[in-house]
Amino acid sequence: MSAAARRAARPGSGVLGKARLLVPLWIVIAPGCAEDPGDTALDLELTPDPNLNTVEQVASAIETIVLVLDSPDGLYPPGSERVVGNLQIKNVDTDDEGEVVVLVPVPDRRLPWIRIRRGGLPPRAPLTIRVTGLARGGSATAIASGSVEGILFEEGEAVPVAIPFDLGPEVRPPRVQQVLPPDETNASGCVLDEVTIIFSEAVDEASVLADGAIVIVRDGEPIRTDVRLAGSGYIATVVPTGLSGVGMLRYRVTVSTSVVDLDGIPLDQTSAQDGNQPYEGDFQLTCAGP
Numbered sequence: 352m353s354a355a356a357r358r359a360a361r362p363g364s365g366v367l368g369k370a371r372l373l374v375p376l377w378i379v380i381a382p383g384c385a386e387d388p389g390d391t392a393l394d395l396e397l398t399p400d401p402n403l404n405t406v407e408q409v410a411s412a413i414e415t416i417v418l419v420l421d422s423p424d425g426l427y428p429p430g431s432e433r434v435v436g437n438l439q440i441k442n443v444d445t446d447d448e449g450e451v452v453v454l455v456p457v458p459d460r461r462l463p464w465i466r467i468r469r470g471g472l473p474p475r476a477p478l479t480i481r482v483t484g485l486a487r488g489g490s491a492t493a494i495a496s497g498s499v500e501g502i503l504f505e506e507g508e509a510v511p512v513a514i515p516f517d518l519g520p521e522v523r524p525p526r527v528q529q530v531l532p533p534d535e536t537n538a539s540g541c542v543l544d545e546v547t548i549i550f551s552e553a554v555d556e557a558s559v560l561a562d563g564a565i566v567i568v569r570d571g572e573p574i575r576t577d578v579r580l581a582g583s584g585y586i587a588t589v590v591p592t593g594l595s596g597v598g599m600l601r602y603r604v605t606v607s608t609s610v611v612d613l614d615g616i617p618l619d620q621t622s623a624q625d626g627n628q629p630y631e632g633d634f635q636l637t638c639a640g641p
């Protein structure tokens with residue numbers, strides 16, 4: 352049964368059918384500016400993951416936020432489509448229900464706080480909120496995104512809603528996502544045949560194979576290694592010569608900022624710190640064997 356048919360079959364659907372008022376919507380750039388705490392509203396805060404990108408990095412990369420309010424229960428019946436200023440009711444996800452779509456400008460280096468007043472929205476419809484960030488320069492390329500589901504208004508309250516909102520990996524500097532085997536695991540016989548380095552995105556092969564790009568050091572001495580990059584460009588396999596220990600195996604893996612992605616953007620392991628930082632990981636493997 353389509354969403355429209357479900358709605359038609361539902362008792363009280365006439366109430367929803369009248370829910371055609373536009374949503375009054377305030378955009379508040381700074382926190383603490385909400386004049387009327389008695390409002391029934393959602394206070395959206397876009398929250399970048401500091402391990403991936405800073406607020407400034409996200410805000411300075413995007414020009415406009417496309418905010419979509421949707422609900423599995425349906426927000427607006429067919430025929431409600433309209434445009435008022437930067438707010439539209441349109442059928443974004445091509446079910447037969449209309450969603451609310453708002454274009455929010457992003458001031459340089461700050462992410463807006465967004466207050467949504469309930470207005471004509473159905474009081475108890477669980478909301479899905481999707482945010483997409485469009486790149487600066489007018490290309491309308493989507494480079495950041497985030498979403499939350501199941502959000503409800505509370506009568507007379509302004510409900511805080513944190514929405515994870517991060518740049519896509521294709522526009523962030525590459526970083527090391529994982530190194531295998533993980534720290535504090537077991538190395539059979541205290542010998543390691545292979546170290547696998549997984550990047551957040553495809554990286555340039557020549558930059559990975561270059562001398563000094565990936566270094567493994569044990570007891571202060573670099574280990575001789577043979578590095579390969581898997582076809583996808585995401586996975587470097589490092590075959591060390593004589594990476595072994597007695598009773599315990601300790602070593603450090605370093606991936607230099609000379610490693611670049613396919614656009615030539617250099618690796619940055621610590622996004623929250625200015626400049627580009629290498630990956631440095633210390634490993635200690637136990638050797639309980641057969």
Ligand SMILES: [Ca+2]
Nearest residue numbers: 621622624626
């Ligand atoms: Ca950095």
